[in-house]
Amino acid sequence: MGPNQAPLFPIRLFKISLYYSVFFYLFFLLFNTSFTIMGVDVGDFLKQYLGAFFGVYVTTTIKVFAVSLFLHTCLFSLLYLLFRFWEKEKTSWLLLVGMVFGIECFALFQSMILFPQIYGEFFFFRYPSFAPFLYFLTDHISPIVPSFVLASVVLVFFGTLIRQVYRHKTKESFFAIVHVLLLGLFHMHGLYWLGLVYFGILLWQGNRYQNVHIRTYGLVIILLLVFYLFPNLWSGISSFRFSKEEGKPPIFILSADSLRYDKIGKQIDGISITPNIDLFKADAFQFHDHHTTIPRTFPSWTDTLTGKYAMEHKIRDMFPSPEEKKRIGSASFPTIQQILKKIGYDHFAIGSFAADIFPRANFGFDEVYAPNFNARIMTVQRTAETQILLLPFLVDSWFSGGMYLKEMDGLSTWGNGDRLLKRFRTLVKERKGSPYTITYFSSVIHFPYTPAYPHYKRYTNPNYYGKYKYLKFVDPTDSSLPNEKEISQIRGLFDSAVYAFDEEFGELVSSLKEQGIYDDAIIILTADHGEALYEDIHGQGHGEHLRGESVTHVPFMIKFPKSSKLPVTNEIQKDFFGITTSVDLVPTLMDYFEIPLKSEYPGKSLLTVLGEKDWKENRFVYAETGIWFSDVGDHFFQKQRIPYPNILSLHQVVPEEDYQIMITDPIYRETIAFSKHRSIQNSNYKLIYIPTREGVKFELYDRIKDPLNQINLYPNHPMASKMKEVLYQTVLTWETASLAGEYLIPSSLSDINENL
Known part of the structure; x- marks a missing residue:
């Protein structure tokens, strides 16, 4: 350790953290990356905009890695601090790595028990042979068990820190309290960039914390404690700005x-x-x-x-x-x-x-x-999901994290x-x-x-x-x-x-x-x-x-x-x-x-x-279907509709709209509107309008006697013509649609002259 290095955070420690972070980041990126979302392969879709989207991928990778580096550096720093208080600062890097890995594994086990769904793709699509381990955890282990282990580590650490301050009351002890409180604030609020800057300052300033007076440390500690309480204090103070108004509940x-x-x-x-x-x-x-x-x-x-x-x-x-x-x-x-x-x-x-x-x-x-929701956010999510050791800290399952x-x-x-x-x-x-x-x-x-x-x-x-x-x-x-x-x-x-x-x-x-x-x-x-x-x-x-x-x-x-x-x-x-x-x-x-x-x-x-x-x-209410996401399958509704391409082929990522995923082609938009199934229903009956390439089909069901809509009463039921008339009148009124035979032709957005 050099003469100007910080005794509580030597360069050696940061190197260990950096190597550890790089290794696991690349390891999981190689072996846990998938272009499958819920079993649907979106690889071809991603390739469509990979070139224009390259900058987003780069910034996403940097962001997720920065979070990983900050969290690992925090853990290494706190463990090293513990060993230093035990006067064992020359602890082997293998022991430090093993302890950090162990802590992250217990955090992962707790997260897997609390939110097994988050890890579903890993265990059921990517590595299904590991699924029995997830079964074992959720079937036989309470989240209290890993929580107890993690809480014990935290208690040992804080007990040692309090003992050190009580016994020695040195500048180093008070600096350790400031260090821990700062890392806690960064963690609770997800301020990983500020945390990395802080670690950089520690490496740069070295042991100059010795020049700070103990009384100053006391004031800083009080200030940091106020920051911990600030959200609740501000909420209480802010409430005085608002008052009840009669008639406005x-x-x-x-x-x-x-x-x-x-x-x-x-x-x-x-x-x-x-x-x-x-x-x-x-x-x-x-x-x-x-x-x-x-x-x-x-x-x-x-x-x-x-x-x-x-x-x-x-x-x-x-x-x-x-x-x-x-x-x-x-x-x-x-x-x-x-x-x-x-x-x-x-x-x-x-x-x-x-x-x-x-x-x-x-x-x-x-x-x-x-x-x-946009393509940029999806990219961050998919990248972060590969880092399985990082996920527990990103989904708020351990020690008040979740804001990164x-x-x-x-x-x-x-x-x-x-x-x-x-x-x-x-x-x-x-x-x-x-x-x-x-x-x-x-x-x-x-x-x-x-x-x-x-x-x-x-x-x-x-x-x-x-x-x-x-x-x-x-x-x-x-x-x-x-x-x-x-x-x-x-x-x-x-x-x-x-x-x-x-x-x-x-x-x-x-x-x-x-x-x-x-x-x-x-x-x-x-x-x-x-x-x-x-x-x-x-x-x-x-x-x-x-x-x-x-x-x-x-x-x-x-x-x-x-x-x-x-x-x-x-x-x-x-x-x-x-x-x-x-x-x-x-x-x-x-x-x-x-x-x-x-x-x-x-x-x-x-x-x-x-x-x-x-x-x-006798009141009637209207409903219509949404967009069909897929153009394949043996579903009954796939056989009853006017086809248009799969949603992955229809939509575009629009950078000007914050990379939102949109369907912008006016022809497809009009096709989607034209293809919709529509219904009108009252308390007893439901009529469904179904446009197909072979013509318009109608289905009429008795809602009371036939809630699953299995027996089509159209066209022979007395309500058939009445409900058909109401459906057409409703659409013609509210959509300003037109008729082509029995087909309802929706109004195009380009046909609407309106000052918005």
């Missing part, structure tokens, strides 16, 4: 992707899988026959928040073009957030991976606490809702009963159905050992039907995910009660769409077809403030059985706040039927 739209109506109150072994939602029903109006307008997340939320149909605002799939996105939040299609902004409301969105729609368009939120790469927030396999709840509680604590809205969107029920420990065990078969043990891998090109045991396991995963969301929901409601604002708040529970789970020939997923009740039928409940003028007492009828739709939300809230409608809306205010059981008139 906080509004909470609490939702889960893919939550089916029939799962609310479902009994398994005589016990409901949604106990917290069941309790909430006593305080809320429940609309039992509520349907989404389009069973895909982006267009469904756009319909819900604008109150207009996708066929009018043109957001009809998950990959809207720049021209289509600009229509959201325009003068013609304001969201309810933008409307309420004019009367003093602030708006927030909180969500996990499926909430990536909210940062991608102008929905009117002041802050969005949700991941984005915000892109990891969008992992579809990370079903832990704790991070969402933390953001929700912080906002509620700060804003209390002031005018604001929070749209909370959980993705734990969305495929691949990934509830964290212990929920993934709740309703699944403990004796099942196969690729669906922890999650449902999704391949839209695969139409093969799982066997009966696999279907049971997949349904068990789905029910377990529903239970996990119900626990989240219970925590959300408890937070509102703790802050004393539950009674005075508007609380809405709903979902963007449902999910088919191999009922009849319906397959698994959503958006491909409109048969059955599972895909469009979702829960919808509203709890109004006790102080409102509405009939909210327990004595009044709170169960409404008439058919309702997601575009009813905007008219309902505008009616509540007595905001006049500036244009015609297809939905209705539900305030007019509070206390009733059904509509006085």
